Amino acid sequence: MPNTTLARAAIAAVAALTVGACASPPEEAASPGGRSQPGSDLAAEAGSTEVEGPEPRLVVSDADSGRVNVLDLTTGETLRSFEFDNPAHVTTVKDRYAFAVDGTGGAVHVVDAGTWTIDHGDHTHSYTKDPVELGALEGDGPGRVIEGDDKAATFFDAEGAARVIDFAALRKDSIDVGTVVRADAPHHGVALPIADGFVVSHSAATGPLELHTADGAVPQRFHTACPNLNGAAASDTHVLGACEDGLFVATTADGTWTSEKVSYPSGIGAATRPTALRGHPELPLHVATAGPAATNDGLLVFDARTRAWAHVRTPDRALDVALAGDGRSVFAVLADGTFRVYDVQSGAETASSRVLAHPYDPSEVSATPPVMVVGGTRAYVSDPMSKTVAEIDFRDNARVARTLDVGVAASTLGVVGL
Template sequence: MMGSRFRAALTLAAGGLMAAGCGAGAAEPSGGGESAPSAPHGRVEGAQEAAEPQRRLVLADTSAGSLHTVDPATEKAAGVGKAGEAAGAEVAATDGRFAYFSSGGAATVLDSGAWTVDHGDHVHYYTSEPAVLGEVAAGGGLRAAADTAVSALASEAGIRILDRAALEDGEVARTAAGLDGATALPYGRRLVVVGEDGAVRVFGRSGESASAGIAEDCPDPRGQAVTRRGAVVGCSDGALVVTGEGASLEAEKIPYPDEGAGPVRSFHHRPQAPVLAGAAGGDGVWVLDVGAGEWSLLDAGPAAAVSAAGEQMPVLVLGEDGRLSAYDSATGERTARNRLMDAETAGASPAPALTIDTGRAYVNDPAADAVYEVDYNDDLRLARTFELEFSPDLMVETGW
């Protein structure tokens, strides 16, 4: 496999960020009594604005306890320093800008320095220097989700709600303390919390009770996702889809069909896309089309990693044999296949990650010290191999 060789320069980056805003605020009058020009619309102090999305891969070498970024646009890798809880980390999660690496006792919080601000009718894209911000208590099975006000972390140690503005200023600060549950999703200016007992409650983003809850329950909650068509929580009997906003949140259950396969334990998808994929134990891959309200089961065999690109787009499955396959989610037909690694690497723990953005998929290969960039719209063509000088044991993609 041909590719570019990156040298990972271990330089510790720093720099706090001002909270993102879209107002064109005027400056204080100058000494001559004239007003200074107003700031450009959408400006964020300390960040550079770009005309298109800025993606970054954030990776952890768990044996060395080091954190790194790779910029696919420039093909540059950089070390972001070391963090105590990165050593032996087992799980990586992201909320779009911030990455979290959990060792089962705490999670290291890293600002990737790449993010998107979506105002509905227009979008801003920003970059800044990445930096390690600190740690937060967390357990196994870490998951993350965010809106403009909070970042919600859910793990076996419970729920941690972090103040988003503080994170953007470089500080790890909790808010909405005291919430108990298995899953917490910021959605519709509320926090949707599902308890271990399956009860679904709704809170304000400061932790105050916002409603009597949602009538539908969600037994054995595990997988979660936020999409353009609603927030989704995986349950033992199907998927709970929450829609609406504020006091008008409502939910419906999409039950599993009678296929005999086990429930998903996690959902994977292109950010915001309303088609989700999750391994169905050793029985294949579940695909949930949130808009259509339908499940389908792909006969893909045991999977090391899965993800879905979106509506009328492929579902990607990295098999335990190391081969990446693309499937038509509507017909279940396999449309392409490409071997990326051997079975021993694909079956290692932690398993390789498979991330998807608008044009490419990325798969990490710790055994080869490499990340593979795949064009999933071109028969899984291997576009580039990022050859690294560290082991990319864990990987997430940010900038969305």
């Protein structure tokens, strides 16, 4: 791999889970029906209970139906199954909500998975309630959900418009759309919430990305072109777009925007360029597979702070990748059926385990590929053929801690409640 060193991200101290004394802000006031444990200084939302510590849940979408299951990760039991019209792609938002995007129709179903944690710096408060659907966003064409700036923006391709929900509304069990962001025309696009605005794609393949405000103004068109945008991410300070000829990077500081194009590593071309970017809002690192399974050449790590790439070549095709919350490790599930751990700084493999009952054949176009998600100190990898999900303790030599029988061929996974 190239001799590129990625700076490690600073690691925040883990907040204590003991409920301590703190001032309760007005928006956390009790609602009738909420129940807190003795000694807590906060009252729970209506229908919820404060618990000793985080109780994470796994959200699983079925590749073959419109079913989305919410599992209790303490017991492995399914708490609730939601039946939608068509198979859906799940995007988790605010570590609590699941946006289930109908891949055939236009609806985006919003589910409160019913577990969340409020961080007060020196301690946290955790709550649970029954999972419930809050409603659906109706639109034309497949939706694409991007979280950022305390908002979730769902872009509908056939309309060329994004519907935006503010987290303040979600916390009140509302999916009322606060803002509609309109691109120049319908297209396979995206709206990235950042700094009280939105970076929006353009319908022309070589058209410029644009900065939109909530009132519909377009104060800036970025000069850096992004042909054939496919894959994007937003953080507090920057947005990324995976273009045909490199990575579009736009940053903001003190109200001033700048943009640039960062070339892909040597050897990365049209067949091995990234088409999805994953990371954590508080980290400058983003990871991606180097192309789809059919043409994959390992995995890529990008540091938005230094603009440096690392290209890690894996022993078999990387089907999905994820980043540890501390930014030290990147994980990959490979076509040979293994889960691999790589050191972000050196690119060296540090651990591996077998997680699939059988290798995955990328030539089987009808087969559902394995997917992965990270929650806390565990990674979860789906095995669609066996309808199971492996829970992996990646700090313990990639040990498979348990295998969850989820009863469906999982096409997407999400972890909430941490």
